[in-house]
Amino acid sequence: MAQAQSRYRLSGAERAMLQGTWPLGLLDDRAREPRIVESAEEFLREVLVGEHLEDFDFVVLPKGTELLALSWEDCLPDDIRAALRDCNSATDFARQLRARPEVVERYRADIEYVDRKRQQRDILRKDKLELGKRIDEAIRMAAAGEADADLLYIAEMRLRVEAPHPLGGEGVKTVCRRDVKDVLGPYASWTLYWDRYDEGFFAGGARSGKGLHVDQVLWSNVGKNWSGHKLIAAWPPGEVSKQVALELYDVLLSPPLSERELQVLGMAAKVVLIRPGDVYLFSGGVAHAVLCVSDEICLGAYESLVTLHPKHVAHFLRTSDSEGPFCLDKYSMDEKEFRDTKDDCIDQLEDAAAQLAQGGPASAPVPLAGPCASAAPALWRGLLAALHSDDGLQRTLRDHYASCVALCAADAYFRQNLPQRVLHAAAACGWRGAAAAAPKRRRLLLGGGGAAQATSDSTSSEDDAPSSCVPRTGGCTI
Ligand SMILES: [Fe+2]
Numbered sequence: 001m002a003q004a005q006s007r008y009r010l011s012g013a014e015r016a017m018l019q020g021t022w023p024l025g026l027l028d029d030r031a032r033e034p035r036i037v038e039s040a041e042e043f044l045r046e047v048l049v050g051e052h053l054e055d056f057d058f059v060v061l062p063k064g065t066e067l068l069a070l071s072w073e074d075c076l077p078d079d080i081r082a083a084l085r086d087c088n089s090a091t092d093f094a095r096q097l098r099a100r101p102e103v104v105e106r107y108r109a110d111i112e113y114v115d116r117k118r119q120q121r122d123i124l125r126k127d128k129l130e131l132g133k134r135i136d137e138a139i140r141m142a143a144a145g146e147a148d149a150d151l152l153y154i155a156e157m158r159l160r161v162e163a164p165h166p167l168g169g170e171g172v173k174t175v176c177r178r179d180v181k182d183v184l185g186p187y188a189s190w191t192l193y194w195d196r197y198d199e200g201f202f203a204g205g206a207r208s209g210k211g212l213h214v215d216q217v218l219w220s221n222v223g224k225n226w227s228g229h230k231l232i233a234a235w236p237p238g239e240v241s242k243q244v245a246l247e248l249y250d251v252l253l254s255p256p257l258s259e260r261e262l263q264v265l266g267m268a269a270k271v272v273l274i275r276p277g278d279v280y281l282f283s284g285g286v287a288h289a290v291l292c293v294s295d296e297i298c299l300g301a302y303e304s305l306v307t308l309h310p311k312h313v314a315h316f317l318r319t320s321d322s323e324g325p326f327c328l329d330k331y332s333m334d335e336k337e338f339r340d341t342k343d344d345c346i347d348q349l350e351d352a353a354a355q356l357a358q359g360g361p362a363s364a365p366v367p368l369a370g371p372c373a374s375a376a377p378a379l380w381r382g383l384l385a386a387l388h389s390d391d392g393l394q395r396t397l398r399d400h401y402a403s404c405v406a407l408c409a410a411d412a413y414f415r416q417n418l419p420q421r422v423l424h425a426a427a428a429c430g431w432r433g434a435a436a437a438a439p440k441r442r443r444l445l446l447g448g449g450g451a452a453q454a455t456s457d458s459t460s461s462e463d464d465a466p467s468s469c470v471p472r473t474g475g476c477t478i
Pocket residue numbers: 213214215284288
């Protein structure tokens with residue numbers, strides 16, 4: 001581990017590159033360093049059962065795009081790669097896209113600029129599907145001096161129309177042809193939530209980036225950085241994140257920084273240099289900010305997930321808090337959309353329950369049903385074999401499943417909608433509260449007047465976790 005950490009030290013060339021960006025003292029502070037893992041297996045274990053929230057961890061797998069067989073050539077479609085050839089900035093990329101009408105037709109993306117208050121804003125936000133129109137307006141604004149061309153940032157680039165994923169086969173809008181989700185195979189179901197449907201692709205040149213924000217859902221991100229160096233700062237969860245986010249929401253921390261911006265950066269728990277090829281894991285449910293620092297354009301994508309770790313599940317469930325240190329009002333996902341997200345979580349818990357009934361993830365088939373499924377690399381089979389034979393991982397996944405269902409059962413919406421199959425699976429994994437939760441759902445499933453009563457009973461139980469919501473095994477400390 002000490003050797004891995006020393007590999008994180010900045011080189012002379014990196015120090016020179018970082019001059020005039022964020023204070024180097026923040027990057028030299030050992031407490032703010034990321035945690036480096038050296039192997040793909042170790043990283044996948046971190047994704048599945050590790051903790052990266054309370055200790056403000058930021059987990060980096062150097063050369064991860066190579067070690068996980070997620071290279072630029074394998075992941076991105078030919079048309080995007082061709083448009084990005086020789087580009088150094090989002091403005092270059094936008095111009096290249098505009099010269100290819102058939103490509104512009106295929107995608108949507110936000111184009112962000114920085115206003116006079118240093119706040120990042122979407123260009124033509126209401127025309128979100130009109131990429132060509134947005135590019136034209138960005139180029140006009142840059143020419144008129146209304147936007148700094150160097151600070152333009154292309155964010156959340158996706159397909160305009162859903163299409164089958166080449167490996168997984170499910171309908172998606174992500175531009176990525178391979179993801180960490182594909183590497184994990186059946187283990188991706190052993191998370192509470194995994195979103196690659198809407199995975200966004202990002203592109204930006206030196207001094208551009210993403211303004212300070214907290215993601216609209218308190219989930220985690222796994223990022224792939226194919227090109228360029230960027231700085232990421234992340235603040236402690238809860239009160240500190242809320243305070244800095246409300247003060248500097250969407251402010252791009254591009255130099256020169258104001259006194260106050262420097263003070264806020266000094267409050268960050270982690271300040272990390274992300275290098276080409278890094279794959280990394282961190283919580284998007286804390287305040288975070290990105291600054292691209294290399295002459296080479298930064299190109300990356302993020303999948304969003306909620307692991308089964310009880311701390312991550314508890315944090316996720318605070319997304320819709322209406323008060324307190326996790327409440328971010330208009331910056332959080334609205335209630336209806338969040339219920340849809342919870343429905344996706346229930347599907348995910350059912351998938352894991354179905355696997356459990358057949359012997360667990362080690363016995364499950366690899367879920368590759370897309371048109372290019374046969375192109376999945378042999379490397380992934382080896383990684384899965386390592387996970388299959390890890391008894392500690394298998395045990396912890398089951399413990400976390402029980403803890404996760406216990407925590408979800410204390411939430412009104414989940415409590416009304418968790419299927420029997422999930423409750424039984426949680427009981428098989430050691431949850432003693434399953435018996436207490438099951439009758440309500442059973443009445444619900446039987447329908448009739450009893451169902452209505454059960455629903456209203458359940459609704460009133462919000463934030464009133466049964467004391468039996470404690471797994472018999474596992475480390476739920478919430
Ligand atoms: Fe984010």
